[in-house]
Amino acid sequence: MSEITVNLPHCKYSVLIESGIIAKAGQQLLASLGLSDMKDIKVAIIADEQVFNLHGDPLITSLKNQSDGVYAFSQVEGEKQKTLERVRSYYDQLLSAGFDRSSCVISFGGGVVGDTAGFVASSYFRGISFIQCPTSLLAMVDASVGGKVGVNLPQGKNLIGAFHQPRLVLIDPLVLDTLPERELKSGLAECIKHAVIQDPELFSWTKKNIKSFLKRDPKFLSELIAKNVEVKARVVEQDEKEQGIRAHLNFGHTFAHAIEATLGFEKIKHGEAVGLGMLAASTLANKRGLCDASVRTDIYEILELAGLPTRADLVSNKELIESMKKDKKARAGKMRLILPTKIGEVGVFEDVPENELIPAWDSIR
C-alpha cells in the first residue's frame, strides 16, 4: 500500500492506494474517524450508477460491517448531472434518512460524482465528513485530492463550489480495469500536465512507461497514481486556496475550457482538451521566447504516444478567444495564462495580447 499524507494548517488526511482497498473501506473509515466503533454513524455512498453496478458490492459489504446505517444513492453518469438540482435531491434523501452532523458522505465514481458529493458534504448541516473513493484515473490523480468541490450552472462549469477537504481518499487501482479507454487516456493527460509543470524526471518516466499504462499493468498504474497524487498533494499544501502556485495546475486549462465550451462536453473529453491546451500554450510560449521549440515537441510526442489528440476541428479563433475571456480564471477581466519555460517549470502571465493567441490556436487545428 502507498500512503500519501496531505498536510494543511487546519487538517491532515491520507490518500491510500492499494489494489482491493475498497473491500476494506469500512475499517479505513473507522480508523480515519478516530472512533472505537461507528455502528451509529450514518454513511451515504453517492455513486456513479455505472461504477456502482460494477464495483459497489465490496464497498457496501465492508461499510455494513462497521455501520448499521449505510445508504447508497446513485446518479447516472455525466457532466450534465453536476447540478444544484441533483445536490438538492441528495439533501432531501439525507434528511429523510436522518443524517446529522456526525454522519458522512462517500463519493464513488469519477470527478463528476466526487465534485457533487463533496459539495453536498461541504454544505449539509454546514459541513459533514467526506471520503473520496475515486474510480477514474482523472479523479484519482487530480479531482479527489485538494478539496475543491462544486457543481455547474447553466451559465458555466464549476461556478458554485467550496473548499471542503476529504477526511480520507481511498484509491483502488483495480477498478481501472473497467474504465473506458478514452477515459484512461484523458486521465493520462492530467498526469502529463503534472510532469510538465513540476518534474522533468517524472516526464521521462511517464513517457518511457506509457505503453504499460495503456495496457493497464496494475503495478505501473499504482506507481503512476502515487507519483501524481504526490505532485498534487505538495502543490495543495503550499497553496490550498489557489492564491499562488496552485494556479500552475491550470496549465493548458484556459485553452481547454474554451475548447470544451465551444465544442460541447459530449464531443471532447476534459483530458483531451487539456492535451490540446498544453500544445497551444507551448506554441505561444515558444513564440514569446519563453521556451525552446523542443518543449512543444516533447509534449506533442508524449501525447501521440498516449493516443491523445494533437489536433481538433475547432470553431473560429474569434469565438475561441471570446470564450477564453469568459473563463472564470480570468482575473478582473485579464486573462491569466500558465506558460511553460521548460519541461518541469511554468510561469503565470497576464500580459498576453489577443493577437498572440491566434498562432497558438492555429497550431492545433
Ligand SMILES: NC(=O)c1ccc[n+]([C@@H]2O[C@H](COP(=O)([O-])OP(=O)(O)OC[C@H]3O[C@@H](n4cnc5c(N)ncnc54)[C@H](O)[C@@H]3O)[C@@H](O)[C@H]2O)c1
Ligand atoms: N475538484 C477538482 O479539483 C477537479 C479536478 C479535475 C476535474 N474535476 C472535475 O471532474 C470531472 C471529470 O471527472 P472524470 O473525468 O472522472 O469524469 P466522470 O466522473 O464523468 O467519469 C468519466 C466516465 O467514466 C466512467 N467511470 C468512472 N470510473 C469508472 C470505472 N472504474 N469503470 C467504468 N467506468 C468508469 C463514468 O461512468 C463516466 O462515464 C469534471 O466535472 C471536472 O470539473 C474536478
Ligand SMILES: [Zn+2]
Ligand atoms: Zn483538468
